Amino acid sequence: MKVFTTNHRSLGILYLYLALAAVVVGTLLSLLMRVHRVWPDAAIPFFGLMKPEDYLALVTIHGTLMIFFVLTTAPQSGFANLVLPAQIGARRMAFPKINVAGFWLTAVAFLVLISSAHFHGGAAISGWTSYPPLSAVPAAGPGQGLGMDLWLVSIGIFCLAQWLSAVNMLATILGERRVGMTWSRLPMTVWAWLVTSILTLLVFAVLLAAVILLFSDRHFGSSFFVPARDLINGQIVGRGDGSPLLWLHLFWFFGHPEVYIAVLPGMGLATSLFANFSRRSVPAYRVMAGMLVAIGLLGLVVWGHHMFVSGMNPYAGTAFALTTMAIAVPSTVEVIGWLAMLWGGGLRLPTPMLFALGFLSFFITGGLTGPLLAQPALDAYLHNTFFVVAHFHLVMAMAGIFSVFAGVYYWFPLMTGRVMNETLGKLHFWITLIAAYGTFFPMHFAGLAGEPRHYDRLAGTATSFPSLVPVERGITFSALLLAAAQLIFLWNVVASARRGRVAEANPWQATTLEWANGANVQPVVSGPYEYELQSSGNGFHPQWEIAAKEE
Amino acid sequence: MPATFTRNQVEIERKDPGIGGKPPLDRRPTGGGGDGENWDNHPQGRRGPRELLIRYRLGVLFALAGDLMFFVALVSAFFVRQSTGHFDIHDNFINDWRPLAVPHILWLNTAFLLLSSATMEMARRQLFHEIDVMEEWLGLGRPAVKRAAPWLVTTLALGVMFLAGQWIAWLQLVHEGFRFTAPDPSSHFFYLITGIHGIHLMLGICGLTAALVGLFTLKKIQFRQVAVDTVSWYWHTMGLFWIFLFVLLEFFQ
DSSP states (O other): OOTTOOOHHHHHHHHHHHHHHHHHHHHHHHHHHHHHHHSTTSOBTTTBSOOHHHHHHHHHHHHHIIIIIITTIIIIIIHHHHHHHHHTTOSSOSOHHHHHHHHHHHHHHHHHHHHGGGSTTOSOOSTTTTOTTGGGOGGGOGGGTHHHHHHHHHHHHHHHHHHHHHHHHHHHHHHOOOTTOOGGGSOHHHHHHHHHHHHHHHHHHHHHHHHHHHHHHHHSOOOSSOOTTOEETTEEOOOSOOOHHHHHHHHHHHHHHHHHHHHHHHHHHHHHHHHHHTTOOOTTHHHHHHHHHHHHHHHTTOGGGGOTTTTOOHHHHHHHHHHHHHHHHHHHHHHHHHHHHHTTSOOOOOHHHHHHHHHHHHHHHHHHHHHHHTSHHHHHHHTTBHHHHHHHIIIIIIHHHHHHHHHHHHHHHHHHSEEOOHHHHHHHHHHHHHHHHHHHSHHHHHHHTTOBSSOSSOOSSOTTHHHHHHHHHHHHHHHHHHHHHHHHHHHHHHHHHHHSEEOOSSTTOOOSGGGSOSOOOOOOOSOSOOEEEOSSOEEEOOTTSOOSTTO | OOOOSSOOOOOOOOOOOOTTOOOOOSSOSSSOOSSTTOTTTSOOSOOSTTHHHHHHHHHHHHHHHHHHHHHHHHHHHHHHHHHOOEEOTTOOEEOOOOOOOOOTHHHHHHHHHHHHHHHHHHHHHHTTOHHHHHHHHTTSOOHHHHHHHHHHHHHHHHHHHHHHHHHHHHHHHHHTTOOTTSSOHHHHHHHHHHHHHHHHHHHHHHHHHHHHHHHHHOSSHHHHHHHHHHHHHHHHHHHHHHHHHHHHHHHOO
């Protein structure tokens, strides 16, 4: 394989490798945090005693790695490069060179971020959201000098990379479809990638602008985000009437659609898998596709719900609460559509389907706390507690990563020509499911009891803290189990890639074009999910079939 | 076959059914075949002479849509920053925004940029002039290149003059004491907006130079068309962005 290969399939696998590297580092960092929370005074191997600022650096880099380099790259760029051209019947991407530039810029951004931990002062400590004024002033903490600069450079490069990838992806989806691949014959994954690409194009540009403004505040003496006479670490730093709220608006205009960039490909993939493994067509195809678009568009106008306690105008908060709760409508339509597909279908439960069901489970569990947090009055209490941590880890992190697992198990034959081991896969699924709920579900109770997030230890006068220690300990053990279960997955990937069962041509009896096994130039004449559920057999009409039913 | 500016309208002719013949059922010029909206049988994907051009135009369009959001973010930051302030000990609202007197040379620069957009469009149209294009495609000479090159050079010169004019505006401001490091947010925004737009124009000038070189080195007329066409859409958009940014800087201080 060439180093700078323009082959989109190789690029997809490279993206998955990059996401794997990021998820390994991110997971190890989260384990350090969990261990530290339970044994705050114990020296951690290879790390030593953890200072509060070290804990904040862990929070920052864990969040940045997971959100940017795992949940943005793997579901969108990784899988889309792997199968999108095949699914729409294109031979290649519209702009292979722009595509490859996008990947290598992403890799550079990753290296810059990782390197930031190794310089003087360590990594940035202001969280993945980097709120000013603390992120605008080097005196705010040990990592806020060079560490914060490198964070900004890394994210700036990442924005450019995503912009390039989205341009390529959109031009491919719009311009390179095979004859007959109409809008209503697109697999649902392609609809999802279409929406995420549009979101990527619109919101990463705004983040890039915000990053440039913040960099200018730090180095060129401007005052976009630093308020007047701000006192940080005993120094008065404000130069003008800058507005930290401005950063929050710009950041969350990016940050909220980012959540959909992470989870929409999972929704598209889940729709495909539910159809395939229950052998039923997608009910109300156009509604399901339209709801994906609606979620994406509504996602652009809800960013203020991250800012209820920021000092924003409360009337604006009410408006954002309304738009946020409106998102529950298309999300519910999607869920009902999925349940309708599963209900009475000829259900098959191989590992990819299990993970898709796991995605559905987390999407519902984590999603249900969304309308709660969308109420400004409730959010005022819950915002800085572990309740929010539980919410977004279930609905974005776990749902997102389960969809990635589903994709890896499902498309593994396309990558290696072999099928992943089912026994290990099922073991991996059940341990991961139970440990993930064990890790993140109790955080709701910790949050309701008032446990704050971003604090490195539970110390202080609050009387509820001692009773939380057993919960904390349980969460940590569960997190360790969750991480350990992923060793089964890694082993399964390596072993199956080498010695796994050789896959037949269409191992999942799927209908979408990525399983056509090449050598097909026919116009597409049928929809993406045409199955015949009959007692006599399992008929299905792949999209590469030359249908005789025209006559 | 290259894309031509004036497309041939290929009429789908109705076959003469002759006396007693049946009317043709397929390829009717109007109406559907009775199968409703024809949603699924419409051929997708552009094939044929304009495929390459459309692919690159789509790419430029999407890239510029992202770029537009970038400038929208800067402009919204401009308005937010203009209205922020703090309360002093007597509860007076203090706002540090002092309107910047924008140098008058910007009017001249704007005129240069508008003119350059016109010359750019002239250059672009030469590449889609049907007779010339056919001649180039058949290898009978390069009339389109010969006509487009002077317009491209003119655009290039006007673009450089615009950038030089912007530089003079910066020098004038610095001379009056408005450096970037001055405490005024209005000067920050002036340097930031003109600077970032200037960087975009420098990229445009690189693109223009590449298109000019491409006119003489690219082997196929299709690629020459793509080179000039994409650069010209970029250039027009940057001109349009500048009009909005100039109005913002001049009238919304």
